[in-house]
Amino acid sequence: MRSTVYQRDNVAAWDVARPERASRVAGVTMAGFGVRSLTALRMVPHPALTMILEFGAGQPIVDDAAGGQQRGSLVAGLGFGFGGAVLARGENVVCVQVRLSPLIARAVLGASPADLQGAVVSVDDLWGREASRIRERLGEVSSWEERFALTDALLARRNEAASAVDAEVAWAWRRILTGRGLVRVDSLAAEVGWSRKRLWSRFRSQLGMQPKLAAKLVRFDHAVHRLVAGEGAARVAADGGYADQSHLHRDVVAFTGVTPTTVAGEPWLTVDDTAWPATKHPPKARHERLGDR
Known part of the structure; x- marks a missing residue:
């Protein structure tokens, strides 16, 4: 199912896609976004880790409160954006956004949520060459359902080597x-x-x-x-x-x-x-x- 969401200025349209079925991985939800122009979007803290897998012509850019900057596919820790000083921007950004329960984050990401609290890191730094491969595969398929299926298969495979939370x-x-x-x-x-x-x-x-x-x-x-x-x-x-x-x-x-x-x-x-x-x-x-x- 697809729909369009407009920002408050009614100028920049967001194309939004939703999966037809739930993820096979408990603690994972996904949505797809196509954004032609994004300016100073305030990131609001959320009780899940946020992963953005981009594959479009442009890259998302996240500017944090300390003056740091992260481009491309990224992971934001639990509660990232606290204080309202983290802003996202970009042109022609197309991505799958994943919300990840902290209960499965270590298994899926290969990094502890404790290392990501209040931080944003590159997916390339976490996954290495696997990040480039998923980016290429997402760009090669033509439908959002195929993109969601590819992402879900990747997350399910990584979750198999689960590092269990107590x-x-x-x-x-x-x-x-x-x-x-x-x-x-x-x-x-x-x-x-x-x-x-x-x-x-x-x-x-x-x-x-x-x-x-x-x-x-x-x-x-x-x-x-x-x-x-x-x-x-x-x-x-x-x-x-x-x-x-x-x-x-x-x-x-x-x-x-x-x-x-x-x-x-x-x-x-x-x-x-x-x-x-x-x-x-x-x-x-x-x-x-x-x-x-």
Whole structure:
């Protein structure tokens, strides 16, 4: 299925493609993008690693907060873009974008999520000649379904040599996801039968982020998608586990560098409803309010 998403200026069109079937690899979702002109797209933190496999006439360029720059196919770590100072640009960019669960990232990428937190690296640096081969093959086929199938086969093959995450760490991550970040993170260790120090250490070393920050990221992700859907900040704050609207405002600014009003129009988020329709974020009926624990 294909559709077109326009940026806020209604000038640069994004061609967006979605796979007809889910990936064979649990923890992988994909979308295809064709972008004629991309200027200063703010990258918004997301509770998954982001991999971009480009194969078009142009290359995506990512400028980070420290003045660094990355071109071409890349991988961005969990929560990459924190603070809103990471911008993407490019002309005539065509790519497959993969969202990768941190539970399978080490196996698929060959690098620990902990080494990628807050960073973006070249796929060439991670995969060597295999990165060039997949780029060539993606450019040789004529349909998005073939491109998705090629990408999925590659990820499935790499995932076969899985470097397993501890079952307790995986459970804690899934608990944070299913709870939409609204979990008492101090109780996670007790629930898996580990000490707090052990869980925090293993979680950080294997997934690249401490449980408390992971929960804040997941909660933020659900909140901003509700803002994008047009819900009011006061309602989102009340339903999203924030102490009040000011608390939501502070979190959004911390993660994105802009206010809730502005973030609702960010193209990186507004495209999600088209590119990743299976990951919509409907509000939950009830939950407890957590504040900043």
